[in-house]
Amino acid sequence: MEKRVYHTEKHMELLNDDTLKRRGFEFESAKNLGIDRPGYFFIISGDKEFFDSCEVLGSAEEVKGEEKDKVLEKFKTADEDVASGIGLLD
DSSP: OEEEEEEESOHHHHHTOHHHHHHOOEEEETTTTTOSSSSEEEEEEEOHHHHHHOGGGGGSEEEOHHHHHHHHHHHHHHHHHHHHHHHHHO
């Protein structure tokens, strides 16, 4: 399985798509990730056939290269921050 990052300003299309709901995904606003860009980032895992057949992803831009790495790192940092914050509640 591969992990892809997508960017869109019309996030409700992706959020409401049944195919993506069944697959599962992570998403966050660019602003909350500290990225100066309008819209939302989605992280979706799947095989090539899934990505080729998921029509709603055609309305989003696949993020690649350095920007993809940056977004994945921001998601990882945000997840770690949440995890460490939960640990403080115990």
